[in-house]
Amino acid sequence: MSVAEDLRAHGIVVPTGKYQGYAKNRRPNPDPELTLTGPGTPCGEYLRRYWQPVCMASEILDDRPLRLRIMSEDLVAFRDKSGRYGLLAANCSxxxxSLEFGIVEEDGIRCCYHGWRYDIDGTILEAPGEPEGTKITERVKHGAYPVFEYKGLVFAYMGPADEQPEFPVYDIQEQPNDAMVPYSITYPCNWLQVMENTVDPIHTVFLHTRITEVQFSNSWGAMPVVKWYTPDNHIVTTSTYRWGDHVWLRAQDVCLPNHARIGAFLYEADEPRYFWRSALTKWTVPRDDTECMILSWRHYGPDIDPENLGIPDDVGKEKVDFIGQTMFRDYRERQIEPGDYEAQVSQGPTNVHAAENLGTTDIGVATLRKRLREQVRGLADGTREPARPSRYGDLYYGYVQDTVFPIPPRSTDEKEDEELRSQISDVAMEIVLEADSLPTTDQRTARIKERFAKLHEDPRFST
Ligand code: FES
Ligand SMILES: [Fe+2]
Incomplete structure (x- = not known):
């Protein structure tokens, strides 16, 4: 057989429409409106209207400033000897x-080069080389941002000073019996593709279960019915799985613009549980346009991890206690057993939306992009204020939750079971939203748990 015949026999000489590598070898550009976050960019201005975590408190040592890069701004964070946090522009005025080489003092920080001393609000307290009575300390203003520590994370507001919002404390951040352990992971890619992972629940069926070893629990391998709800500034994604005689309902809660909460993920759906809350709470913060980090808490304790499956000691700087979240694995192992990190980072330095082909399971991704675009444009053209959470009771209420209902299938018809699960998702969301009217978290939680625990008796869901 000639080479030509051999190629033809293997289908390698092909008709039009196949082998389109050359036709498609020019990649379109990324979407600048949602991916660029430096000063003055529309999305950067939008993200700056929210409190953002910038580092873990444990990264700021007592006597050394910490160099940071947040939304393409070079900064130093420090804690002066009187215990106050500061976040200043890195370059001395x-x-x-760089003030990263500065000396932390009782009040503020002193530049190493000529000794200018800065207060935490950017006031220049001293310019010791200048003559007495110099006005330079009044004339020059140094860049500074308000900053404070909350539960081991350091939060900053980097927007216009007169637009500073309240720092929203959510119910899931003030749960009883909840040990919150901070961690931080770097991703060498744009922030948006990392953020989008939470609104893409179908990836868990494949990436975490069917394509790989079971990374979390077997229940993840069932194909869920996925629905999206958008109360005020939230995008709530519910995934409702059939697992034997149980229906497992997970609600992931994304809070615009870059905050997300994830429910329990190490547990099988083989016994009832009601309204478990966040196992992981995170912000995806751009360092610049092709690097970002998540700053997060893992939650532990009897209400979210009663069997102690999590490992708090494995959580911290560039580490977390479940597979596939960092670059610190052998490359071959990452190829054999890829995780979220590999899936997200390998989309490229900035994922190119114009080269994607979104399907029906990508509604969450499309919804997040749409809502972000509305927000970014609305702020840029002055027609819309950044979305804020509604305060219902003593704290801001969130929607993350994880419930297993003892509701068997009504028939063997798969479509009918999908319809049943879709209805369960709607009713559960209704119950949660109704309970938002209650004034305290305890009352709200008790009401939801009570109604969830009886849902299997509801004639719509009982056999
Ligand atoms: S450069 Fe900082 S004091 Fe001169
Ligand atoms: Fe994942």
Whole structure:
């Protein structure tokens, strides 16, 4: 057989429409409106209207400043000797030496080059080389941002000073019996593709279960009915799985613009549980346009991890206690057993939306992009204020939750079971939203749990 015949026999000489590598070898550009976050960019201005975590408190040592890069701004964070946190522009206002080499003092930080001393609000307290009575300390203003520590994370507001919002404390951040352990992971890619993972629940069926070893629990391998709800600034994604005689309902809660809460993920759906809350709470913060980090808490304790399946000691700087979240694995192992990190980072330095082909399971991704675009454009053209959470009771209420209902299938018809699960998702969301009217978290939680525990008796769901 000639080479030509051999190629033809293997289908390698093909008719039009196949082998389109050359036709498609020019990649379109990324979407600048949602991916660029430096000063003055529309999305950067939008993200700056929210409190953002910038590092873990444990990264700021007592006597050393910490260099940071947040939304393409070079900054230093420090804690002065009187215990106050500061977040200043990195380059000294005198001749631009980085304050990361500065000396932390009782009040503020002193530049190493000529000794200018800065207060935490950017006031220049001293310029010791200048003559007495110099006005330079009043004339020059140094960049500074308000910053404070909350539960081991350091939060900053980097927007216009007169637009500073309240820091929203959510119910899931103030749960009883909840040990919250901070962690931080770097991703060498744009922030948006990391953020989008939470509104893409179908990936868990494949990436975490069917394509790989079972990474979390077997129940993840069932194909869920996925629905999306958008109360105020939330995008709530419910995934409702059939697992034997149980229906497992997970609600992931994304809070615009870059905050997300994830329910329990190490547990099988083989016995009832009601309204478990966040196992993981995170912000995806851009460092610049092709690097970001998540700053997060893992939650432990009897209400979210009663069997102690999590490992708090494995959580911290560039580490977390479940597979596939960092680059610190052998490359071959990452190829054999890829995780979220590999899936997200390998989309490219900035994922190119114009080269994707979104399907019906990508409604969450499309919804997030649409809502972000509305927000970014609305702020840029002055027609819309950044979305804020509604306060219902003593704290801001969130929607993350994880419930297993003892509701068997009504028949063997798969479509009918999908319809049943879709209805369960709607009714559960209704119950949660109704309970938002209650004034305290305890009352709200008790009401939801009570109604969830009886849902299997509801004639719509009992056999
Ligand atoms: S460069 Fe900082 S004091 Fe001169
Ligand atoms: Fe994942």
């Amino acid at each position: 005198h001749r631009n030496t």
